[in-house]
Amino acid sequence: MNLHAKDKTQHPENVELLSAQKPITDFKGLLTTIISAVVCFGIYHILPYSPDANKGIALLIFVAALWFTEAVHITVTALMVPILAVVLGFPDMDIKKAMADFSNPIIYIFSAASRLPPPCICSGWTVKSPSACCACRAAI
Structure with a gap:
């Protein structure tokens, strides 16, 4: 048994005190995000619809995969939708218009x-x- 000088509490030596904070990088979540992005990139090129429709479907599947698997936090997933819509070049979409509903x-x-x-x-x-x-x- 360990006996601390200031703290008179005894702790077994084989017990590790863990922090409640999650690690900054979750490699399982990162791997899931990368795989989802690659699959959606393939879906974008396979679908027979217009390029804008393919972008929308691929974005929907990507965000749904992240949401279902909880690869990233739900708030990050929610913010990805308008940001990726701007990055992917959706018609009539700028960052001010995309983020307007979040400031409601x-x-x-x-x-x-x-x-x-x-x-x-x-x-x-x-x-x-x-x-x-x-x-x-x-x-x-």
Whole structure:
């Protein structure tokens, strides 16, 4: 057993204290993203439709693959749609128009409404009730 000088808590030597932070690079997610991009590039060239329709279908499949596999965080996947639409050269699409819906105030309201209640409940800002205790445990 290890006995720390400042901390009188005993920890077994074979226990590793891990950080709650995920690693910056997830190679499985990176590999999934690269494979999805290559498959969608092939789909773009195989489909018999117009080039703009092929771009749209390939982008849809690419983003759906990232969303289903959770290769990257859902917010990054959501931001990829307008950015890739501009990069791929979709007609009548510029970056200002593509990102305009993300600055809509209703987005901020829904975001705050979904993120604020669990910390408030856990910190005791609300009336203690059985449902509050369940929400607090679910948020942790």
